[in-house]
Amino acid sequence: MTSTDNPNSSIDEQTIVNETPIEAAASLEPNTMEIERDQWKAKFYYQAAEIENMRKRWDKEREQILKYGTDSIISDILPTLDLFELTVSSISGSQDPQVKNIVIGLNMVQKQLLDSLSKHGLNKLEALDKAFDPNFHEAISQENVANKKPGIILRVQQSGYLHNGRLLRAAKVIVNALNE
């Protein structure tokens, strides 16, 4: 702070400003310096501790990234797996031996794809006839089927999958209505 900043500054202010740093330090009360020192010490420790904590969080997060980082790649492959199921279900009723053979082939291809992905932690959910659980299933619609348990999954429209134990895609299902 110089006199040019504040033309009305007193002579006292200017004197303090013109002191050299060493002299200024000597004129401080001893415990003011101690207080300042302690403040810096505390700041240093907080900073160091925060770095440690951040490193711990980063380690945890890196574990997560390694485990689930491939989620998006595998998610993008799921529609291909869906395609096999859709294709097979649309022609599996046929009695034509050629078509039946193709169905067998398609199932083999699908199994191979699933097996490869299962090495990377992908698991298909078995949902049919299970109790509806929103933690794993997404209800598309409800129906009333008298001779089946309420809340039971009647049909699976799209398979659900887990990746390394965590839900990657919920199964899309038709549920038997719960009795109110």
Added chain:
Amino acid sequence: MGKIIGIDLGTTNSCVGVLENGKYKIIPNAEGHNTTPSIVAYANNGEVLVGQVAKRQSVTNPTKTLFGIKRLIGRKATDAEVKKFKEVAPFEVIANNNGDAWVKVDSKELSPQEVSAAILEKMKKSAEDYLGQTVTEAVITVPAYFNDSQRQATKDAGRIAGLDVKRIINEPTAAALAFGMEDKKDKNIVVFDLGGGTFDVSILEITADGVFEVKATNGDTFLGGEDFDYRIINYLAEEFKKETSIDLKKDKMALQRLKEAAEKAKHELSSVTQTDVNLPFITADSSGPKHLNVNLTRAKFEQLISDLVDRLVGPCKTALADSGIATAQIHDVILVGGSTRVPIVQSKVKEIFGKDPSKNVNPDEVVAAGAAIQGGVLAGDVKDVLLLDVTPLSLGIETLGGRFTKIIDKNTTIPVKKSQVFSTAADNQPAVTIRVLQGERDFAKDNKLLGNFDLMGINPAPRGVPQVEVTFDIDANGIINVSALDKANNKKQEIKITSGSGLTEAEIQRMVKDAELNRDADAKKRELVDAKNELDSMTYAAEKMIKESEGKLPADKLAELNNAISESKSKAASENLDEIKATLEKLQNVVHQMTQGMYGGANNGAGANPGGPEAASEAPHGEANPNPNKNGKDGAVDADFKEV
């Protein structure tokens, strides 16, 4: 010191963040997502479900799956907004005995506060799991148009969730904080927030001392990205109907797939100009399965939503008029909400405000980011964070061939200390000159010289053998200490550069840019210099070989080697890269032949390592250059060091 988290409690989605060492961090939930649907469901077994899990069972439980509660909180049941919402909500919206908008689930009457509290509790838990400590304090954001009753109700929701709400801040203010909009001067900024279901535009005035004031706000509470999706769904269904006469909208599963495909197509069209919507086996009729395959261009998509985009204009103009600020007085426009990713929305924003919008913060997370920053400020985290500088340009020394060898990269946070070991370029070299340089170019002469000094008294040794450790130590004030230490005899010399670089910001930018522009030219030069250095090493090694093998080599081989060496020496001054490379190859071949001959076998031999002195000195970039004259003359003898 507990952390104060920042929560964006949105109408459709919520998001939570925290400040870590001065930077915000958006915290993922247990499912691994950064945003959580603002949905609360009461299951038949009494369980309260929140987020994605609640969404998944909504079809089986429509009257007890609550969404959009933000539209009710703090409002009276007679409010226009509440009435409009009641028309579309599948759950029961009632008035409690105070006339407040509440909901009814089974026979229980619930306040929007306690429903929102369930969402806040989930955000709190995510934060606690991430931080590894309990969280009891938060900052929560609300729309700028929220009145006192709505703000208080939001605070109450926090309290029910076990959070002491330190501050309720406006969403546009939070966004501005996240973008780092505070400056040392007065600024007018526009916050354009287009989310999944709502549109808000706010004009903010930020004063030089960091006070944020909302001058005007406007919007449309029933306009958002979901409306864009519906337009695509309708279009796809129409196209399909034209071909097959089947109405896909009547088939629940087909509609579900259409919805997902429409949202995916919308996302893709933000980066490509057309996309294929491919839905095989979408349905079936008597003639067999049917497939949907429609190509959607960005132009067509923009056509489909053009009226929706036009609806963005009115509220913006009204807000400007209400604020009394002209478009020319607007400094910045910032984008919030996922739907601002759509290119035509961005160009509309530019059209309305005459400015390119800022979008370098993730638009889905920006409000939570700002809340996290505010939380950090209130917790005292920010003033405790040491503001650290960086060194704006690389620092290093000059090495063989006029090269610039970096020791500290640009943008390194200081204080920092780094060492590297170098060696000599000539036999019996008694001293090294350390020329301290700053810049990004590959060659010393193109960078700025900060100072130089010599380290003398190096014991006589073959080139590449001495070890000189050069250390750069930059302290917190930016003062650069450079030292050179002879590891054999512990002789040390150092220099302190206090004047800083004396470069202005503009000059720094220019130097970085220069390096970019000259990258190719510098690379060519570098290749030439490296090849010349290699040739020099090879020549030296060959000469050494002759000395060491006195008498062992047959006369004709010796002559061949000497010829090769003199040819290399004569070509050494060439500036032609190909010539140098050819000469080097020739010399290498002769040397290898010699070595094979000497040891009568496959072994390459010790003296003929074409790697040269770099290997010996453990410094891949070569040795400190004693002086431009390579004929073994002493380096500068007098001056100890010189600061420029």
